[in-house]
Amino acid sequence: MKYEQLAKDIIKYVGGKENVISLVHCITRLRFKLRDESKADTEALKNMDGVVTVMKSGGQYQVVIGNHVPDVYADVMAVGGFQAADAGNEEEEQQSSGNLLDKFVDIISSIFTPVLGVLAATGMIKGFNALFVALGWMSEEGGTFAILNAVGDAFFYFFPIFLGYTAMKKFGGTPFMGMVIGASLVYPTIAEIMAGEPRYTLFAGTIFESPIHIEFLGIPVILMSYSTSVVPIILATFFGAKVEKFFRKVIPDVVKTFLVPFFTFLVIVPLTFLLIGPVATWAANMVGSGINTIFNLSPLIAGIVIGAFWQILVIFGLHWGLIPLSFLNLDTLGYDPILSMIFAASFAQIGAVLGVWIKTKEQSIKTLSIPAFISGVFGVTEPAIYGVTLPKKRPFIISCIGAAVGGGILGFFGTKLFTMGGLGIFMLPSMIGPDGMDSAFWGSVIAMLAAFGLTFVLTYLFGMPQEPDTATAGATTAAADAPAAVTEDTDTEIIASPLTGDVLELSSIKDETFASGLMGKGLAIEPAEGRIVAPAGGTISAFFPTKHAIGITTDYGTELLIHVGMDTVNLNGQFFTGHVEQGDHVNAGDLLIEFDIEQIKKAGYLVTTPVIVTNPDKYQSLIILEKGKVNANDELITLTNNEA
Incomplete structure (x- = not known):
C-alpha cells in the first residue's frame, strides 16, 4: 500500500478506528463521520505531510488530502478494516447529532459523493459530443454520435437507479432494494403507457392538471417522467428504508431474506407512483420555476453573488446544498443557471495562484503553487485554496472578487449548463446548448479569461505583502516598523525581541530540554509584559492549540520557536489568547499572543520564555545582541549564514 x-x-x-462511524471521499477530501470529534487531534493532522488541512462542516470531519485522495482512501479503508459498503454503522450515523443544515449537507454529500466521478465522466462525454457536432466534426445522424451519446446519456437517464443505491445505503436500507425502486421509476413500459391517450384527467383547469393513463387497485396513478430526476427517488428510498426496517422487525429470520424485500416493494413502489413521485415532482417543478424567476429578475446580480461566495461555500462544504437544485433545474427546465455561475471561480483561483507564484520569495509556496495551478485548471481548487491563497488571505479575497466578476459576466450573457459534466476547463462543453456555440457560450469563455486575468493582475500588484529586498534590507533594520531584517551583508539576519523583560542564558532555565540546547540555540526572557510580538516577518509555521507556544519561519528561512513558560501546556490554553492562526503571514512587531503572567504564576507555573532558533546548523554564528533588560522589537539576535 x-x-x-x-x-x-x-x-x-x-481518534482510532473505533471512533469512526463512516468514511467516504470526494474529489480532494476524506469525509469522516466521528462518534466524538473531541477525540480527534486536529492540529496533529494539519501538521502531517500529506494532509493539506482539516475542516469541520456539515456534520463531517473532513481531512483534505488533494488529488490523490482515492488512493489514500483505499489505504485508510484497508488499514482500518472498514467495509466499503458502510464504513461503519450507517444507522448510528443517521442518528448522530447536528443541526438541520449539518444533516442536510451530510445527506446530500453522502448520496452524491460516490457517483461524482462517473457523473463527471459521462457529462464530459455528452459535452464533447455536443462540441464535436457544433464544430462540424460529427453528425447527429451518425453511429459514432449515437454510441458516444449512449455512454454519456445512459447515466443521466437512469440516474434514479444509481441514486437509489447511494440513498438507500445512506438511509440505512439495503442498497440493491433502492436500485429496484429506482429502476421501477424508469421502467420502459411505463414510458410507453404515458405516450398513449389518457383515460381521463384529474384536477383539470389547475396547475396540477394530470392525465390518467392507468389505475392501481382502482386508484388513479399520476404518471410522471422520472428519468434524470433526483427528488422522487431520494424521498422514496427514505421511506423505503423505514418500511424495510419495520418488516425486518416483524418477519421471522427464517424467511426474512426474501419476504422483507417482497413486502417492502409491494408497499413502497406503488406508494411512490401514487403519492411520493407526483408530490415530489410538483414540488420540484415549483421550486425550479421559482429559481428561474429569481434568476430572470437579475442574472447579473445572481452571478456576482454566487461567483463571489462559491469558494467560501466549498471551504465549509456547504456547496452541496446547491447540487440538488442544479439537478432539479436540469430535469424540469432542461438547463441549469446556478452552477454555470461558478464556472469562473476555479480560473480566478488559479489566477491568484500564478500571481503568488511569480511574486513570492518563499520556496515552499512556489513549490505548492505549481501542482495547485495544474489541478485548478481542471476545477479541483482545494490545493490552491488551502495551500496557497487562503494562508496568504489577500490572494483568496482577490480570487473571490475575480470569481464575482466572472459570475456577473456569465449572468449577463445568460450562460447555462445543459449537462452535469466535468469541472474547470472540462466544464466548457457542458455549456453548449441546442443552438450550438451561441453568445451565451462565448460569454463563458470571456468570463473565464476575465476572472483569470483580473485576479492574476490584482494579486501580483496588491495581493502579496511587501517582502524585504535583500539588497536594501540593511536600511530597514533601523526602521521602527521593521526591527528584524537582513543587514547590508546579505548573509546576516537580525531577529528582534518578541517580549519585554530580562534576557537570560538558555542554560540557566529550569528545563533540561531547552537548557541543553536539544531544541536549538537561543536565549530565554523573563517577561515583564504578557505580550508576544513577531520577532521578524514570516509565516506562522506552528501554533499549538493551547496557545502557549508558537513557531515562525521568517521570510529568510530562520525557524524560530517561542515557548511561554515551563510545562504551561498543562493549562490547556487557560490564561492565553492567540491573535493569529497557523499559516498566517505576519510582519515584524505584529501581536501574536497575550497571556496573563500573574494568573499563570498563581497556577504554579514559571513564565520564563525560551526564544529558540531551531535550525542553527544553517548559520555560521549566532550572537545575542542584548543583555539584561530588553524591550519588544529591540534587536536581539544576529545570525550569519554558513556561506558568508
Missing part, C-alpha cells in the same frame, strides 16, 4: 503509513497516522489522529 503506497500510503499505508499516512493511513495509519490519519486513523490514529481521528
Whole structure:
C-alpha cells in the first residue's frame, strides 16, 4: 500500500478506528463521520505531510488530502478494516447529532459523493459530443454520435437507479432494494403507457392538471417522467428504508431474506407512483420555476453573488446544498443557471495562484503553487485554496472578487449548463446548448479569461505583502516598523525581541530540554509584559492549540520557536489568547499572543520564555545582541549564514 503509513497516522489522529462511524471521499477530501470529534487531534493532522488541512462542516470531519485522495482512501479503508459498503454503522450515523443544515449537507454529500466521478465522466462525454457536432466534426445522424451519446446519456437517464443505491445505503436500507425502486421509476413500459391517450384527467383547469393513463387497485396513478430526476427517488428510498426496517422487525429470520424485500416493494413502489413521485415532482417543478424567476429578475446580480461566495461555500462544504437544485433545474427546465455561475471561480483561483507564484520569495509556496495551478485548471481548487491563497488571505479575497466578476459576466450573457459534466476547463462543453456555440457560450469563455486575468493582475500588484529586498534590507533594520531584517551583508539576519523583560542564558532555565540546547540555540526572557510580538516577518509555521507556544519561519528561512513558560501546556490554553492562526503571514512587531503572567504564576507555573532558533546548523554564528533588560522589537539576535 503506497500510503499505508499516512493511513495509519490519519486513523490514529481521528481518534482510532473505533471512533469512526463512516468514511467516504470526494474529489480532494476524506469525509469522516466521528462518534466524538473531541477525540480527534486536529492540529496533529494539519501538521502531517500529506494532509493539506482539516475542516469541520456539515456534520463531517473532513481531512483534505488533494488529488490523490482515492488512493489514500483505499489505504485508510484497508488499514482500518472498514467495509466499503458502510464504513461503519450507517444507522448510528443517521442518528448522530447536528443541526438541520449539518444533516442536510451530510445527506446530500453522502448520496452524491460516490457517483461524482462517473457523473463527471459521462457529462464530459455528452459535452464533447455536443462540441464535436457544433464544430462540424460529427453528425447527429451518425453511429459514432449515437454510441458516444449512449455512454454519456445512459447515466443521466437512469440516474434514479444509481441514486437509489447511494440513498438507500445512506438511509440505512439495503442498497440493491433502492436500485429496484429506482429502476421501477424508469421502467420502459411505463414510458410507453404515458405516450398513449389518457383515460381521463384529474384536477383539470389547475396547475396540477394530470392525465390518467392507468389505475392501481382502482386508484388513479399520476404518471410522471422520472428519468434524470433526483427528488422522487431520494424521498422514496427514505421511506423505503423505514418500511424495510419495520418488516425486518416483524418477519421471522427464517424467511426474512426474501419476504422483507417482497413486502417492502409491494408497499413502497406503488406508494411512490401514487403519492411520493407526483408530490415530489410538483414540488420540484415549483421550486425550479421559482429559481428561474429569481434568476430572470437579475442574472447579473445572481452571478456576482454566487461567483463571489462559491469558494467560501466549498471551504465549509456547504456547496452541496446547491447540487440538488442544479439537478432539479436540469430535469424540469432542461438547463441549469446556478452552477454555470461558478464556472469562473476555479480560473480566478488559479489566477491568484500564478500571481503568488511569480511574486513570492518563499520556496515552499512556489513549490505548492505549481501542482495547485495544474489541478485548478481542471476545477479541483482545494490545493490552491488551502495551500496557497487562503494562508496568504489577500490572494483568496482577490480570487473571490475575480470569481464575482466572472459570475456577473456569465449572468449577463445568460450562460447555462445543459449537462452535469466535468469541472474547470472540462466544464466548457457542458455549456453548449441546442443552438450550438451561441453568445451565451462565448460569454463563458470571456468570463473565464476575465476572472483569470483580473485576479492574476490584482494579486501580483496588491495581493502579496511587501517582502524585504535583500539588497536594501540593511536600511530597514533601523526602521521602527521593521526591527528584524537582513543587514547590508546579505548573509546576516537580525531577529528582534518578541517580549519585554530580562534576557537570560538558555542554560540557566529550569528545563533540561531547552537548557541543553536539544531544541536549538537561543536565549530565554523573563517577561515583564504578557505580550508576544513577531520577532521578524514570516509565516506562522506552528501554533499549538493551547496557545502557549508558537513557531515562525521568517521570510529568510530562520525557524524560530517561542515557548511561554515551563510545562504551561498543562493549562490547556487557560490564561492565553492567540491573535493569529497557523499559516498566517505576519510582519515584524505584529501581536501574536497575550497571556496573563500573574494568573499563570498563581497556577504554579514559571513564565520564563525560551526564544529558540531551531535550525542553527544553517548559520555560521549566532550572537545575542542584548543583555539584561530588553524591550519588544529591540534587536536581539544576529545570525550569519554558513556561506558568508
